Amino acid sequence: MNGERGIIRQADIAREAGVSQSTVSQVLRGAGDLSRISLETQRRVLTAAKRLRYTTSPQQRTAVEKRHAPPLLGVHTFEPIFPTSAGDYYFEFLQGIEEQAGVEGCNLVLFTAARDEGGVRRIYRGDVNALGQAAGSVILGHRAHQDDLARLAADAHPFVYIGHREVPGFQISYVGGDYRTATGRIVDDLVALGHRTFAYLGEAVRYEPQADRWEGFSTALDRFGLTVPVPAYTQPEELAAQWLDTALAAGTTVILVESVSLLRVLHAIIGLRGLSVPGDVSIMLLVDDTASPGAWASMQVPRNAMGRRAVRLLTALVTDPIGDYERQILLPCTHTLEPSVAPPR
Secondary structure, three states: OOOHHHOOOHHHHHHHHOOOHHHHHHHHOOOOOOOOOOHHHHHHHHHHHHHOOOOOOHHHHHHHHHHOOOOEEEEEEOOOOOOOOOOOOOHHHHHHHHHHHHHHOOEEEEEOOOEOOOOOEOOEEOOEEOOOOOOEEEEEOOOOOHHHHHHHHHOOOOEEEEOOOOEOOEOOEEEEEOHHHHHHHHHHHHHHHOOOOEEEEEEOOOOHHHHHHHHHHHHHHHHHOOOOOOOEEEOHHHOOHHHHHHHHHOOOOEEEEOOHHHHHHHHHHHHHOOOOOOOOOEEEEOOOOOOOOOOOEEEEOOHHHHHHHHHHHHHHHHHOOOOOOOOEEEEOOEEEOOOOOOOOO
């Protein structure tokens, strides 16, 4: 039998997965990407941990014994995002949530509360917290409802938001991507290639992740003493060809784009103008295009790692609510400049 008195330890997982105990520790803490451990190795460790029924903390093992059932963690999305294919943007988030829940010895329940008049799924129905059946909840979605997050925090319901979110009056727990640092590094590389005149195309609805990208971009240009362009924040259907004409007339050689939907429209306009990418203008996408991987120079968001780290943090909040650990976490992002970025003419 593995482990002393039937308790599975990380050394048992290391033997099962054929890796070092240090690798197991990094993966189970949700730090595999930060430690540059390959995704294949991380999944081998998680599979071994799940097969051996490993639980990560003495507190959690005690909770399981007392309740005779694994802790129940909720997953709530503010809009319908359950993936229909592996190419869906949210697939890796949810896969990471499921993988880490298995490691933590928890069950998951998906909450699908009724929508409000704006089409956003709400957590509260009157004074009733629809997530109350769970010991704690992972929350994700593009359109967060601030009032619901504030009420959850006020009610002391343990939750972790996937993505950087700030709620006035509360220090909520979240796991997001470090978009500010990543965008600054992208600008570093673009300047190194010779780009000096930039344009910025952003989403009309601004949340913290969008603001982080812009701040990383503008701060980096300031650092180089380059002109910070006036950003265009718009809906895809409102993007006009005149915006591109004006940007190119001003000498723009590279355009940074916040969303795939904006990129699709921009690319169509570039084609209508008889221009090419990156021959006439370089394009940098500040998110990964999961539907067409490798088609654009882009930032790679560690979505699987964010899902796993969120569950890891939530488990800590449930089992050790006053413990001394980080509750607001930003994971590093990577990027590639191929194939839609080239030195300017």
